[in-house]
Amino acid sequence: MKLINPSPSLHNEDLAPATERKWGAFSIFNVWTSDVHSLWGYYLAASLFLLCGSFLNFVIAIGFGSLVIFVMMSMVGNAGVRTGVPFPVLARASFGTFGANIPALVRAVVACFWYGAQTAAAGGAIVALLVRSPALLEFHQTSHFLGHSTLEVICYVIVWSAQLLIIQRGMETVRKFQDWAGPAVWAMMLFLAGYLVVKSGTFSFGSEIPQDVLLKATADAGVAGAPGSFAALAAVAATWITYFAALYLNFCDFSRYATSEKALRKGNLWGLPINLLAFCLVAGVTTTAAFSVYGEVLLHPEAISAKFDSWFLALLAALTFAVATLGINVVANFVSPAFDFANVFPRQIDFKKGGYIAAGIALVLYPWAPWETGAAHFVNFIGSTMGPIFGIMMVDYYLIRKGRLDVNALYQEEGEFKFNGGFHGKAFVALGVGMVFSSILPTFTTVLPAWWGTYGWFFGVAIGGAVYYGLRAGAAARMQAA
Template sequence: MSVTNPSPSLYNEDLAPAETRNWGAFSIFNVWTSDVHSLWGYYLAASLFLLCGSFINFVIAIGIGSLVIFVLMSLVGNAGVKTGVPFPVLARASFGTFGANLPALVRAIVACFWYGAQTSAASGAIVALLIRNESLLHFHQSSHMLGHSTLEVICYVIIWALQLLIIQRGMETVRKFQDWAGPAVWIMMLLLAIYLIIKAGTFSFGGNIPQDVLLTATKDAGVSGAPGSVAALAAVAATWITYFAALYLNFCDFSRFAPDQATLRKGNLWGLPVNLLAFCLVAGVTTTAAYTVYGEVLLHPDAISAKFDSWFLAALAALTFAVATLGINVVANFVSPAFDFANVFPRQINFKRGGYIAAFIALVLYPFAPWETGAAHFVNFIGSTMGPVFGIMMVDYYLIRKGEVDVEALYHENGEFRFEGGWNVNALIAFVVGAIFSSILPTFTTVLPAWWGTYGWFFGVAVGGLSYMALVAMRPRQRLA
């Protein structure tokens, strides 16, 4: 649809409702292959697989978690299909025309941090391959700059620059890249698994790894309880669901290009419960086989490929996982801040400029490598506030507005979504209340039990959503025409 006389402070061509809708089920499917099939995604999947304790437990915990992810993504995805608008514009319906900048910037901050972390992971896979050469190993060990080896800096800048090339022509280039990268990663994953299973001479689901070794290897996965226990299985499902917290908000950045909800549902069905379950299974089997072969629990695929005798296989694995990590960076950490920054200053910033800002921030962060320090806790703290945002937006869209939003009004300063000077006070209050329970109390106090943090995102969704609903009931006339 076209927007008539939009306010310049709320509109540009990239933020406008999608007119070309050519993302079929295969492209939607590959949003998820690009998002999950990365070095970080493999690490989490392998860790959670090993924590399940058995194949049946794995199917139950990861299967239920993946079904919940499918339902949640369908909620925000359907809103994107119906309205055709990106996340920061959809947020105007609940937070106000200018209040939407708050959740948009929260999402952008998290994305910029992980943009750098994922770029570093991808470049690290290339470095691990290159230092198999003695001359490059010596260069890696002897030359340093910006707090890293010179080889690491060179690889980081190259990977960083390659990502900029992907988005030069906008979202259509993103679609074409992920449609190629998604299947390529799956092929490499299967080859890696088959190679190690043949070399191990056995096919196992983790039963041959001693429990004390499992506990040591998975201690950083954020899951409490002994592997296979009810507490561990519940935490596994919750952690898997929470891993997608950022995309619950901005999946509509992609779904708005789907022609209809049937296409979206088909792509989500294959890309989420089916693909996620299969991916976790392959990651777990590969890690188990690697333990049999090398005598170590190697949760990172680049660490596995670095041990290959064949330089060709090691190169193929390193390059594939680097491409996979670029895929998640483009999908989860480039597209979102590009739209988010454009939403704040639409007259000055379009999609490309917003993406350049995110990339520049990641480049500036690299010498400090905050993803390798305690700063990750700060980002997790910020990220957990995305729970209340999701709860507020979904309550507003489905329970209060019954799925009906005046898209035209989203682009007018003095329309329905002006609220109080462009800010919906109800949403802001609910956001703060939800953030207290999802982020502030679990992070800075001991008032809540230790396990609360594992489910913090869920409490944020529930508290934020219910608080918003109650405030709307008490202040029903907060919207100004």
Template sequence: MEVRNPSPDLYNEDLAPVKERNWGAFSIFNVWTSDVHSLWGYYLAASLFLLCGSFTNFIVAIGLGSLVIFFLMNLVGYAGVKTGVPYPVLARASFGVWGANLPALVRAIVACFWYGAQTAAASGAIVALLTRTDSFMAFHTSTRFLGHSGLEVACFVVVWALQLLIIQNGMETVRKFQDWAGPAVWVAMLVLAVGLCIKAGGFSFDHAIPTEVLVAKTKDAGVTGAPGSLGALLAVAATWVTYFAALYLNFCDFARYAPDKATVRKGNLWGLPINLLLFSLVAGVTTIAAYKVYGEVLLHPEQISAKFDSWFLALLAALTFAVATLGINVVANFVSPAFDFANVFPRRIDFKKGGYIAAGIALVLYPFAPWEGNAAAFVGAIGATMGPLLGVILVDYYLIAKGNVDVEALYREDGEYRYQGGWNIKALVATGIGALFSSILPNFTSLLPAWWGVYGWFFGVAIAGGVYLVISSMPRRAPRSVPSKA
């Protein structure tokens, strides 16, 4: 649709309602293959598979978690199809035309952290390959720069720069890249799994990993309780759902290019519960086979490929997983901040400039590497910050507005979504209360039980959404009448 007379500070062509809807179910499916098939995704899937304790437990825990993800992505995706607007513009309906900059910047900052983490993971796969050569290994061990080896820095910068080339022509280039990268990674994953199973003497869902070794190797996955216990299975499902916290907010950035809800639903069905189960299954089976072949628990695929006798197979594996990780970075951590930063200054920042800003911040963060260390804490803390935002947006869109949004008013300073000077105070209050229980108390105090952090995202969604529904339902106090002057 065409927006008539938009406010210049709220509009540019990248933020406008989409005009061409040419993303079919295959492209939506590949949003998820690009998002899931990464080094971080493999590590998490393999860890959770092993911690389920049995194949049946895996189907129950990962399956239920994947269904929750499917349900939530459909809710967000349908809003994108109906309105045709990106996430920061949709957020204006809930937070106000200026207040939406808050959830937009939160999502953008989170993406910058993940952008750096995924770039570091992809470059790590290249480092693992190159250090098979003595000269590169010598350079790797003898040169230090910015807290990393010289080889790590060089690979990070190269991978970082390659990602910028993908977005030169906007979202259509993103679609073409992911349509190629997603299936390619599946082929490499299957080759890796089949090759290791042959070396291991056969296919197996069971492992002979001692419990103490298993617990020590998977401690960063964030799962409490003994492997296979009820507590562990609940934590597995919760961690899996939280891993997608960022995309729940901005999946409408992609779904808005689909022609209808059925296309989104079909792409999500194949890309989420079906793809997630199969990907986790292959990651788990590959890890079990690698343990039988090498006698080690290798949860990172670059660790497995580094042990290949064939340099060609090691090269193929390293490049494939590097490309896969670039895919998730472009989908999850470039597109969103590109729109988010553009939303703050539409006159000065377009999609491309917004993406460059995100990439620049990730580059600045690299020397500090905040993503290194406890992976569970990183995933949980990052995810928990976005739970309250999702709770407010879903409650506002589905329960209060009943799915009706005045799209043109989203681009007007004096329209329906002006609220109090452009800010919806009720949404901000609800978000603050939700963040208190999802992020602040569990991460910075010891007032809540240790297990609370695993479910922080859920508490954030429920508490913020519940508070917003209650305070939005309260009748407004009638303004006090002022006697007219005679």
């Protein structure tokens, strides 16, 4: 749509509603192949698969979780198709024209952490290949810099630099990259699974792995209870849903380029419930076969490929998983902060500069590697902070506004979304209350039961959304009457 006199402090070319819409169902599908098929995604998928205890339990827990993910992504995705705006601009409707900078910066910080985590994982895949050389193994063990081995630092910087080359030409280059990377990773995943199944001579779902060995290997997955129990299955589904918490917010950064809601729905259907089930199944079968071959529970694919006798196969696997991790970083952890930082200072920062800031923060964080504190703690805490924001935005868009939004007003300082000086106090009250129960109490106190943290994101969505709706009930009635 054509904007009428947008305020310079709220608008630049990258933040404006999308005019070129070339992302069909295949590109939307590959958003999800790029987002899920990473080293961290494989680790979590394999862990959750094995903790289900049986194939039927896997279909129930991961299938239910994947359907919830599909519904959530469709909600925010449809808003993106209809309005054509990125996440921080859509957030102005509920948080205010300038208040939206707060959730945008929260999302950007999350992305910067994940950017570093995924870059480190991709660098680790290359390190696992290189240390097959005795000389490089000695170098890896004896030379250290910034709290890491010098070889790890070199590989991290190489991967970090390669990602910048992908995004220099904007979102269309992102689409072309993921359309190539997504299928390539699937091909490598199937090859890895087939190779190990043939070598092991078995096709099973983890029942032969001793339970004590399994629980020790999957401790970071954050799933309590015996594998296959109701408590474990509920935690598996919840952890799987929470893993995508950050993208629930900014999937509209991609869906705004979709050709239609039909294309979005088709891409999401194949990319989420179908693709997620298949990916988890392949990861679980591969890990089980690797246990039969190597006698270890290897939840990280680079650890499996490092054991290959063939240098060529090890090289192919390492490069493929590095590319996969570049894909998720570009999709999930570059695009979002690029728009988020641009939203804060639209006159000074465009899409590219915002992305460079995010990459720079990830580089500065590397010596401390905060993402190495444990996968479950990291995923659950970061994910739970996103819950209240998502709940508030979806309640505002679907329950308060019934899917009707004045897009032009999103770019007006003195328009409908000015609220109180550009900040919507009721949204921030709801956000604060939601975060107390989703993140703060379960993380820093023992007031709540131990299991609460696993479901923190859900409490955040429900409590934040409910408080916001209660505070806005009068406005909702007036909008319905209009």
